[in-house]
Amino acid sequence: xxxxxxxxxxxxxxxFDDDDPELLAIRQYRKDIEAILRSHFAKSKPSIRWAGSMxxxxxxxxxYDGDMTCYxxxxxxxxxxxxxxLYGACEEALHGSYDLKQKASxxxxxxxxxxxxxxxxxxxxFTDSAKADVFLHLTTGDKERLKTNLDVHIDHIRDSGxxxxxxxxxxxxxxxxLKAKTFVLELLVVKLLQGKKGVAVAEQLKHLWTExxxxxxxxSVEDPANPSGNDLKPILxxxxxxxxxxxxxxxxxxxxxxxxxxxxxxxxxxxxGRGARVNILRSAVHIARPTKPWLREE
Amino acid sequence: MRxxxxxxxxxxxxxxxxxxLHLYIEKEKAEARGTFPVRGPEGEVADEYLVTIEVPSRYSxxxxxxxxxxxxxxxxxxxxxxxxxxxxxxLPDARWESFPVGAPFLEFLAGPLHSFFLGQxxxxxxxxxxxGEWSHGRRGILEYYExxxxxxxxxxxxGFLWMVSRREVKGHWDCPCGxxxxxxxxxxxxxxxxxxxxxxRIASRSFRVLERSSAAPAR
Numbered sequence: 418x419x420x421x422x423x424x425x426x427x428x429x430x431x432x433f434d435d436d437d438p439e440l441l442a443i444r445q446y447r448k449d450i451e452a453i454l455r456s457h458f459a460k461s462k463p464s465i466r467w468a469g470s471m472x473x474x475x476x477x478x479x480x481y482d483g484d485m486t487c488y489x490x491x492x493x494x495x496x497x498x499x500x501x502x503l504y505g506a507c508e509e510a511l512h513g514s515y516d517l518k519q520k521a522s523x524x525x526x527x528x529x530x531x532x533x534x535x536x537x538x539x540x541x542x543f544t545d546s547a548k549a550d551v552f553l554h555l556t557t558g559d560k561e562r563l564k565t566n567l568d569v570h571i572d573h574i575r576d577s578g579x580x581x582x583x584x585x586x587x588x589x590x591x592x593x594x595l596k597a598k599t600f601v602l603e604l605l606v607v608k609l610l611q612g613k614k615g616v617a618v619a620e621q622l623k624h625l626w627t628e629x630x631x632x633x634x635x636x637s638v639e640d641p642a643n644p645s646g647n648d649l650k651p652i653l654x655x656x657x658x659x660x661x662x663x664x665x666x667x668x669x670x671x672x673x674x675x676x677x678x679x680x681x682x683x684x685x686x687x688x689x690g691r692g693a694r695v696n697i698l699r700s701a702v703h704i705a706r707p708t709k710p711w712l713r714e715e
Numbered sequence: 716m717r718x719x720x721x722x723x724x725x726x727x728x729x730x731x732x733x734x735x736l737h738l739y740i741e742k743e744k745a746e747a748r749g750t751f752p753v754r755g756p757e758g759e760v761a762d763e764y765l766v767t768i769e770v771p772s773r774y775s776x777x778x779x780x781x782x783x784x785x786x787x788x789x790x791x792x793x794x795x796x797x798x799x800x801x802x803x804x805x806l807p808d809a810r811w812e813s814f815p816v817g818a819p820f821l822e823f824l825a826g827p828l829h830s831f832f833l834g835q836x837x838x839x840x841x842x843x844x845x846x847g848e849w850s851h852g853r854r855g856i857l858e859y860y861e862x863x864x865x866x867x868x869x870x871x872x873x874g875f876l877w878m879v880s881r882r883e884v885k886g887h888w889d890c891p892c893g894x895x896x897x898x899x900x901x902x903x904x905x906x907x908x909x910x911x912x913x914x915x916r917i918a919s920r921s922f923r924v925l926e927r928s929s930a931a932p933a934r
Contacts, residue, residue: 479765479785591765592735592749592750592765593735593736593737593748593749593750594736594737594739594747594748594749594750594765594767595737595748596739596741596748659737659739662737663737666730666734666735666737669734670734670735677760678734678735679735681750681760681763682760694761694762694836695836695837695840695841697755697756697759697761698753698755698761698762698833698836698837698840699837699845701753701754701755701756701761701833702833702837702845702846703756704829704830704833706812706813706826707830707834707845707846708804708805708809708812708813708826708827708830708831708846709805709806709809709830709844709846709847709848709849710795710802710803710804710805710831710834710844710848710849711795711803711805711806711848711849711851711855712792712795712796712797712803712849712851712852712855713797713801713803713851713852714792714797714798714851714852
């Protein structure tokens with residue numbers, strides 16, 4: 418199997434079928450949230466749609482939480498006259514049904530008692546009747562609002578020609594515990610692969626990791642929807658050291674052990690490799706000093 | 716955990732054993748995050764888990780705090796995961812057998828952590844723990860000391876734990892075994908051996924757990 422064949426299989430394993438239970442669950446989750454918002458803001462008629470990886474088509478199984486918008490018309494004040502009030506009104510609408518957590522511009526909406534599944538809801542207000550640019554309320558930092566444009570972001574990524582590399586870099590991030598912001602990481606990939614769209618994905622990835630490792634101080638990106646008003650340098654600065662360190666380890670592993678050391682095994686058989694895996698694991702139980710698990714709680 | 720030499724030692728161990736698991740220092744908190752490999756007999760990667768391993772500020776006195784974050788292991792008692800997502804990798808009282816205080820981080824990775832996730836993989840397929848399991852909470856502590864001290868008396872176990880938790884022991888104290896002798900004339904060696912193995916803080920914590928039940932002696 419060539420590296421690109423291997424990576425194709427890895428991507429295939431990370432792709433949801435349309436009737437995947439996980440995908441259906443997150444769609445239903447969005448529907449439930451949307452129903453509450455539409456009922457609560459019946460007169461305001463906010464624009465509610467997918468954002469993030471679902472809209473950009475860069476979703477991976479390893480990390481597939483949803484993002485959705487709740488954008489209010491520019492002349493609508495019933496839900497709130499300020500951006501902060503709109504943000505608060507969305508919290509107010511949902512707090513009886515979900516656990517909520519404030520993020521920089523989003524509200525993390527988590528099912529009560531649900532450990533993993535969540536959706537980040539991004540409230541905002543269109544800047545004018547064209548319904549393109551949006552102002553978002555910021556809960557942290559010096560600025561109170563941020564201008565953005567979802568369609569510009571979606572087009573920038575979806576039409577980048579490097580979505581495979583983006584999805585694999587997202588998987589790499591998850592597998593290595595990197596806390597790099599997805600949005601910034603995606604922009605980095607698109608920028609660093611300019612002029613390399615026709616190159617094999619394996620080579621694209623090696624190029625990205627080499628840049629992360631060797632050129633980390635000079636990496637820069639700009640928000641395509643707001644190049645002058647959204648300074649991404651502080652976010653990038655927080656990522657530089659870890660991006661470089663992890664890329665170094667990855668390139669070393671890749672050279673010494675091959676692609677499976679980076680993205681894991683490809684499960685070829687029908688049961689997803691479970692049978693073969695269990696056989697190996699069963700033969701591994703003869704270890705010298707095994708320990709037994711406990712539980713602190715009664 | 717602020718000691719630079721410990722940070723470097725942990726990074727080295729991770730790099731050798733788990734190259735997709737990295738130590739990140741954020742806001743003075745040290746946490747390893749990434750992919751933990753479960754290895755087969757030839758060292759091949761047979762399974763993987765996405766994990767975070769928080770290295771406590773009192774490392775290595777306190778055990779690392781492990782969480783499986785890939786959504787594969789439910790946060791339930793039968794999988795030995797507390798309601799807050801913390802995995803109960805091993806009974807702290809038994810750590811001296813596999814990962815004593817001061818041991819390299821690698822021993823934690825290759826010992827208790829590997830046993831835990833190997834056990835999870837096998838449990839997932841068979842519903843059985845390959846190395847057994849301790850009962851939850853107080854009952855598990857009792858099971859361990861019943862085996863270690865060869866007694867079924869909670870009072871005797873609590874007595875030994877109390878002595879292990881003290882700053883020092885005196886030979887003229889009554890022996891905790893219940894034979895009515897002075898410690899120096901009875902189980903002093905056993906107590907001293909236990910004090911070498913089980914850190915006083917762990918013994919104290921387990922003593923308090925047992926003390927909460929009416930069967931334990933009031934000291």
